[in-house]
Amino acid sequence: MRIARMHLNESPFKPSRLVSSHVSKYVDKLNLYHVEELEAEFLKKLSSYTKLPRESISLYPGSSEALIALVRFCRSRALKLVSIWPSFHGFVEFANMEGVGVDFVYLTPESFELDLAKLTAVGSRSKALYLANPNNPTSNILFQDKDTLDFLSSRFGLVIVDEAYFEFSGYTAADGVLDYDNLVVVRTFSKAFSLAGARVGYVLTNQELSEEIGRYTALFSVSTTSLASALGALEDIDYMMEIVKKVIELREELKRDVEKLGLYALNSKTNFLFIKTPTLGRVLARSLSEKGIKIRAYNDRLIENYIRVSVSSREDNLRFTEALAALLRERSTVG
Ligand SMILES: Cc1ncc(COP(=O)(O)O)c(C=O)c1O
Numbered sequence: 001m002r003i004a005r006m007h008l009n010e011s012p013f014k015p016s017r018l019v020s021s022h023v024s025k026y027v028d029k030l031n032l033y034h035v036e037e038l039e040a041e042f043l044k045k046l047s048s049y050t051k052l053p054r055e056s057i058s059l060y061p062g063s064s065e066a067l068i069a070l071v072r073f074c075r076s077r078a079l080k081l082v083s084i085w086p087s088f089h090g091f092v093e094f095a096n097m098e099g100v101g102v103d104f105v106y107l108t109p110e111s112f113e114l115d116l117a118k119l120t121a122v123g124s125r126s127k128a129l130y131l132a133n134p135n136n137p138t139s140n141i142l143f144q145d146k147d148t149l150d151f152l153s154s155r156f157g158l159v160i161v162d163e164a165y166f167e168f169s170g171y172t173a174a175d176g177v178l179d180y181d182n183l184v185v186v187r188t189f190s191k192a193f194s195l196a197g198a199r200v201g202y203v204l205t206n207q208e209l210s211e212e213i214g215r216y217t218a219l220f221s222v223s224t225t226s227l228a229s230a231l232g233a234l235e236d237i238d239y240m241m242e243i244v245k246k247v248i249e250l251r252e253e254l255k256r257d258v259e260k261l262g263l264y265a266l267n268s269k270t271n272f273l274f275i276k277t278p279t280l281g282r283v284l285a286r287s288l289s290e291k292g293i294k295i296r297a298y299n300d301r302l303i304e305n306y307i308r309v310s311v312s313s314r315e316d317n318l319r320f321t322e323a324l325a326a327l328l329r330e331r332s333t334v335g
Helices: 017-027 036-050 063-076 089-097 116-122 146-155 174-178 207-214 224-234 237-260 281-290 314-334
Strands: 057-060 080-085 102-106 127-132 158-162 183-188 201-204 272-276 306-310
Touching (some): 017 224, 063 080, 063 127, 089 102, 102 116, 102 127, 237 272
16 A cells, blocks of 8 residues: 655655756765865855855754754753744654753644743743744744744743744744844755755854854764755755645645535645644544555644644545545544
8 A cells, every 4th residue: 555645744746856966976975074065065055045144054964953953052051941832842852852851832722823921921031942933733824023033032042943844934034043142043955845855954043153053963964965965956946946836736725625524724834734623633643544644643632633734746635635534424424
């Protein structure tokens, strides 16, 4: 049985064709730890993509590793970690892995928006706030204005904005990293650039923080093949934008199909949908998995009646909605 991979928010599209040509070009340099001219060219391109100076960019083997470096940095500065919740579970796991606890600031019930009163109450210069914008798993954008950024950076010692899905939302806080001395933006090539397997992520912040945070990861941790892949992807921005457009079209089509089944999905600014279910999400996830369709469900009581479904090919999206429709019919017949 072919598995429909709708559980990891991967891209259903292949990487740009420029990726393989760039990788082939650098294969003969794999005897070296580091190819300076490749990194220089990549940083030049990334600097023009992000509209920030090279000194504000640091590379990591996936944004997950960037988050781990950030956890270590916060620990060294005695900054207590606070995350909005529900949010990216990975961040909490990485913190726990490093022996660090995380406090939560809950989003508003049902609409999953930032609760500024709660943030004001917990805010402190001795804390670092993590938030994914757009948020995972809720798929919505939490803020897209300078006032909120002002508010957050004045309340917390460090503000970490995870923009893994930036290319789908079009909003970035990155322009603020030179204005605020405590803002860090984390991004990845895993989603819009279709390069999850290459493991390339980056941090945007002021030069001083960039260097400080970079001390918490190993030297040469982004491999030459990964860098060459990311360079290929970055040289083909048109292809990335085409993919983003297609994913958004497929996402809205999937949303309409889900709504036709009488279910509610939040307005998404990502490559996935967060869908409210009439039964425990994990029960649906288990039944769908038996049919070869992998999706994400949660044990957390706050969101146990939700599922997260990555936008896939039209074929897999239909396979998912048809299987879901059948499960809901079965349930109403049994009930
Ligand atoms: C919000 C968020 N941050 C970070 C990551 C990790 O991405 P990667 O390590 O592939 O760059 C993910 C992956 O799904 C994510 O959803």
